[in-house]
Amino acid sequence: LSEEPAATPSDAEAEEIVAPVKCRGKRKPLPANLPRVEVIHDLPDHELTCACGACKQVIGEETSEQLEIIPMQVRVIRHIRKTYACKVCEAAPVTADKPAQLIEKSLASPSVLAMLLTTKYADGIPLYRFEKMLSRHGIDIPRQTLARWVIQSGELLQPLLNLMRDKLLEYPVLHCDETRLQVLHEPGRDPCAQSWMWVQSGGPPNRPVILFDYTASRAQEVPLRLLDGYRGYLMTDDYAGYNAVAAQEGIERLACWAHARRKFVDAQKVQPKGKTGRADMALNLINKLYGIERDLKDTDDSERLAARQQRSQPLLDQLK
Known part of the structure; x- marks a missing residue:
């Protein structure tokens, strides 16, 4: 074997071996409206005295920010209703009224229903995953119960839905489209049967309204029902199911x-x-x-x- 030292790469070759450092883009600051908690980091006591014996003075500070997220907090609200009775006469006892609940005799408070609807419809989290999220906190609520809460919440929100539809039909421009949807375990229908979700979009540009309506049919009776009373510009694709509603007086159909x-x-x-x-x-x-x-x-x-x-x-x- 040769005893000659192994060849070392030149400085130029060594620079080529080093992977280039990627420049990171400028990081956006955290929103100013978030609450701030200040954590002060100070020197230890033995470093506050200079080598000359004098006490060091604060001349400035460096500040950096870090995002913190507090995990979901779960607690139980106990409604305690006081009961009063008169000890002098035999009048019937009186119990304090309980505040009206969104779903009577239910474990779900308004905050639970709000989070349930947000995770399902805004975040796209299925009910069985939300069920697992609750189970991590030791809460056992089956998805059948969660589904019932979703349905009951939808019924409670019907007045708001009616107002949104009124606002949608008031504005002179409306977009409508339908998309295929497959629903499993729907009573009386084959699991492979095609269903439809009708999406209507419109309203003022600064406050848009988007409504979803589920049907098992794609017939022209559906847009006739959904757009009953509408007058204005109707933006659709070329599906013939919109022909009847577009032929009504006061509606001008726009193509896409x-x-x-x-x-x-x-x-x-x-x-x-x-x-x-x-x-x-x-x-x-x-x-x-x-x-x-x-x-x-x-x-x-x-x-x-x-x-x-x-x-x-x-x-x-x-x-x-």
């Missing part, structure tokens, strides 16, 4: 560019390779329309209308 664009994309795929056809021309014009809308995203209504008349209308004429 995203759906129309798909057909040109399909046509583009079957064009001969290397050839430019009408599908490419149409997609180019539609993309220009989308670009105009991106430019107008932060403008007000009057500016957007003027820009559409000046820039978008010629593109639409050319596309037609």
